[in-house]
Amino acid sequence: MENLKNIWKPELYRIQMEAPVPKRIICENCTYKPEFYGKEYHGIMGHKEATLLLEEEPNGAFLIRKGNENNDFYTLTWRFNDKIHHYKLYYDGTHYIKEKRYETIYDLVADGLITCHMELCAHHILDMINSRASYTESPYVTLNRRKINTLTKIHQPSLKTSPTFNRLESKTGPDIKGGKKPLLDLSPTIGDNPLLYKYHKSHSFKVHTFKGLNWCELCANFLWGFTAQGVKCEDCGFIAHSKCSERVPNHCVPDLKKLRGVFGIDLTTLLNAHSSTLPFVVKKCVNEIEARGMDSEGIYRVSGFADEIEALKMAFDRDGEAADLSVYSNINVVAGTLKLYLRLLPVPLITYEVHPKLVSAIQMKTTAVQVTMLRECLDSLPPAHFNCLQYMVQHLHRVSQQAELNKMSPYNLSTVFAPTLVATPPAITNLACEIRALQVLIEYCPQIYYGNK
CATH class of the missing domain: 3.30.505.10 (SH2 domain)
Incomplete structure (x- = not known):
């Protein structure tokens, strides 16, 4: 991952x-x-x-x-x-x-x-967007690879009888044994996603005004501006910059419209769409971990199986709140899926605007002043980020209280979560300040969020 x-x-x-x-x-x-x-x-x-x-x-x-x-x-x-x-x-x-x-x-x-x-x-970035975006390496293909493969199995019978598939098979050439095989002369080649090169359909892109924050699913860059920031396919929901949409191949799969899921979507945008104050992925994973994983040694540090994490991610995208977490006996799979959800947020819970304030707060000389300044800088977060961060910090505080059993102290937890929860500019490679700030948030959670002495 x-x-x-x-x-x-x-x-x-x-x-x-x-x-x-x-x-x-x-x-x-x-x-x-x-x-x-x-x-x-x-x-x-x-x-x-x-x-x-x-x-x-x-x-x-x-x-x-x-x-x-x-x-x-x-x-x-x-x-x-x-x-x-x-x-x-x-x-x-x-x-x-x-x-x-x-x-x-x-x-x-x-x-x-x-x-x-x-x-x-940003002309240097805009110039790069106009020349380098790769569909095979795009967030859309990366995030939806498992879904696309699943849809391949669903559509395989219909594809074999579709006009597109028949037309492709009618173009034949010799194989190495002297027989015939289809000539699939397509660009780009999508590799292990056969649906994408057998199911040809043009996207129906329309100029769109997006609410909240959104990112181009081809080049991964922000859709900037307040209105008509880009285009959206009316059939599958693919969103992109107008220029990027000109380079998206004809691989529109309308069924994906219902399966685009919740991972990789801006937090405020997602919560507005669901009329919720917390993402259900976070609530369900936290509840599951607190029910049967608080004494699990190395919880959040020990990795779950990647295939099972991907399967649970797909279940959340497909089934929403009805996803069944109890079928995953390894609690590290649930913990890994929660970390993956938080990692894929386009803007992390502690935003880029708040990051400098966070660093300034943790550089104060006494813990009491650090706690006061951290409380003030968190007030600058958007409501969706504030609520979700509070929920996560309170959960991590409870995890740390079981450190004798799970070996996850506030420092250990902050080391695991700082790269995921804190928006850090790429130039910063030493996360000592971010780790220390998150450690204080976890350790002094009651004082920061409830004002307890």
């Missing part, structure tokens, strides 16, 4: 978080305002006057104006990269730029600032 550790690439997400935030420059004296603009509208104003208004403002400041009385359009003027820029605006019931549509001008500006920031600061 180690090859899944860094399946999602967070660089674009971190860069988006650094983009300027819109700041409306308000005009209180404008007597006439179009109904689709608010106080950011400054009436008739030339570009020189608009430039003067924004010169001392931060990047992200903007206003709306009309260049002169004869213009039949409005102009957006904003400050970005310490320069003033002017853009023609379009409105036909909603604000729009090409295929992107926005309910408010604020939304348009916010998304536009991110787009410009990406073009300025």
Whole structure:
């Protein structure tokens, strides 16, 4: 499972978080305002006057104006990269730029600032995305390999009688024994996923606005922006950047739409979809471990069988909360599946934004100050991450209380979980601070989460 550790690439997400935030420059004296603009509208104003208004403002400041009385359009003027820029605006019931549509001008500006920031600061990543994405090594194929193989067995009879399969078998050539065999001249070759090269169907990609955080299933990079971030196949649910979708082969399998599962999906997005406060994978695994694994020596440190972990992962994806964990007698399989779920989160429970605060907190001289600062930095987490982290830390605290039996002290547990729970920039290879911070979270869990003395 180690090859899944860094399946999602967070660089674009971190860069988006650094983009300027819109700041409306308000005009209180404008007597006439179009109904689709608010106080950011400054009436008739030339570009020189608009430039003067924004010169001392931060990047992200903007206003709306009309260049002169004869213009039949409005102009957006904003400050970005310490320069003033002017853009023609379009409105036909909603604000729009090409295929992107926005309910408010604020939304348009916010998304536009991110787009410009990406073009300025992430062009090297965007260029790489446009040239290097490999389908055979994509998260979609990696995460769904077992499902695809299962569907192969399900569809095998129908495939042999399908027009596509018959057409392929009609193209024959000599084999090494002088007989005939199908010539499968396809690119790329998918290797051990026969369904993907026998079941040919074009994806039905449509421009899509994604809620929450999402990652491209071809290149593994973040779908940046607030609207129309990419495309989604209406038949199988494959999501990708628009450019990446142009390189996805015609291997759409509509049945996978029902089996895309819960692993590798942003936590907030998943919980919103399920109207839940905690992912059921975490709850079921924790309950199972606390029922029959608290005295198991090396729990979370000892690895379960990879095939059984993959089978349980598939059961969660297929059966949801109805997945039966009792059939896995080796509790390390359940523990390994829980670690795999947390490892595959695109944004770990302790997010990239909170990571620097976590490191600062643990560098304080006394444990009392560390506990106070850790409590404060955890308040910065998104609600979904805060709740799930609290649930996990409380569970690990209970595990550590059985350390005489399971040999898993707070330090041992933090060493196992720090690489999984803490979002650490790739340049950091020494996780001593992260391990120490998680150790304090586990050891002083009652004080941090309940304020106990």
